[in-house]
Amino acid sequence: MKATARAHTNIALIKYWGKRDESLILPTNSNLSVTLDGFSTETTVHFREGLKEDSFLLNEQKVEGAALGKIAVFLDKVRALYGKEIYAQVQSVNHVPTAAGLASSASGLAALAAASSKAIGLSLDNMELSRLARQGSGSASRSIYGGFVEWQMGEREDGLDSYAVQIADQSHWDIRIAAVVLSKTVKKVSSREGMRRTVETSPFYAGWLEQTAKDLQEIKQAIIAKDFEKMGSVAEANCLRMHATTLGANPPFTYWQDTTMRVMQTVQNLREQGIPAFFTIDAGPNVKVLYLPEDEAKVKNSLQAMEDVEDIIISKPGSGISYM
Numbered sequence: 001m002k003a004t005a006r007a008h009t010n011i012a013l014i015k016y017w018g019k020r021d022e023s024l025i026l027p028t029n030s031n032l033s034v035t036l037d038g039f040s041t042e043t044t045v046h047f048r049e050g051l052k053e054d055s056f057l058l059n060e061q062k063v064e065g066a067a068l069g070k071i072a073v074f075l076d077k078v079r080a081l082y083g084k085e086i087y088a089q090v091q092s093v094n095h096v097p098t099a100a101g102l103a104s105s106a107s108g109l110a111a112l113a114a115a116s117s118k119a120i121g122l123s124l125d126n127m128e129l130s131r132l133a134r135q136g137s138g139s140a141s142r143s144i145y146g147g148f149v150e151w152q153m154g155e156r157e158d159g160l161d162s163y164a165v166q167i168a169d170q171s172h173w174d175i176r177i178a179a180v181v182l183s184k185t186v187k188k189v190s191s192r193e194g195m196r197r198t199v200e201t202s203p204f205y206a207g208w209l210e211q212t213a214k215d216l217q218e219i220k221q222a223i224i225a226k227d228f229e230k231m232g233s234v235a236e237a238n239c240l241r242m243h244a245t246t247l248g249a250n251p252p253f254t255y256w257q258d259t260t261m262r263v264m265q266t267v268q269n270l271r272e273q274g275i276p277a278f279f280t281i282d283a284g285p286n287v288k289v290l291y292l293p294e295d296e297a298k299v300k301n302s303l304q305a306m307e308d309v310e311d312i313i314i315s316k317p318g319s320g321i322s323y324m
């Protein structure tokens, strides 16, 4: 009862920002991401008779407390599907450059969903797997697939119709995504807390919801047509609107640092020089820059020349779940 799976992380071009059901993790809006080949998690799950509890090793270090709790709560859902109490040893390796401060919950929970369901003997199709991964971390529902992926919010209260689908695979379009790692980052508001506070208190939230549905339709057309300017400008505007909702929350907050804004300005300067480059930012200070392969040298040089930029990690669209 042992299996190993690998999943890549993803970056949202149309953000998931708000839950309508916190325990099932059902979003308030459909959203879309691109899977990144530069960051992945490989996870082995071994269910064994006689174990009294789950255990978790991350990058060969024993993990306890809240992080182990999250794994155990997720494995409870897998055990419920299987219908028997049996505990597991979980081992994960994050292939995300250390200290990058980049979200690994999408790749982590997607790999855990795939490895644990296979180890316990369930043979889930991608739709079922996406639905399961969603219940670990919303963005993980998208990491089941490679390329460009939409998480369809669904309408049902039980979440059966809330899962991701592939819009175009990783070979569809050769774009680049640079993750700009900043040297000094402060502790952030978790995405869970940030979403909750914004949904409950920000007067800007209604405007965000209204516009994001339009953004999603536009970006899907742009992706299919390989219209880079369109895709980039919709993604950037959608990111700015998501972050604007946090300023209206009570108490207000922002994920941006001064360095975040300087990277945004560098990207805008590149555009003024005629280079199509666009940014997007998740629930943290790091910025991801979208550009075309032929502009790589110019984009990289501009970013590298910046103070407080520690590293630049370049990805292409990556693949979905695989088993080892």
Ligand code: PMV
Residues within 6 Å of the ligand: 011, 012, 014, 015, 016, 017, 031, 103, 105, 106, 137, 138, 139, 140, 191, 192, 282, 283
């Ligand atoms: O799945 P979570 O809980 O890590 O939330 C992700 C939220 C954002 O990264 C801000 C947006 C997104 O769609 O990934």
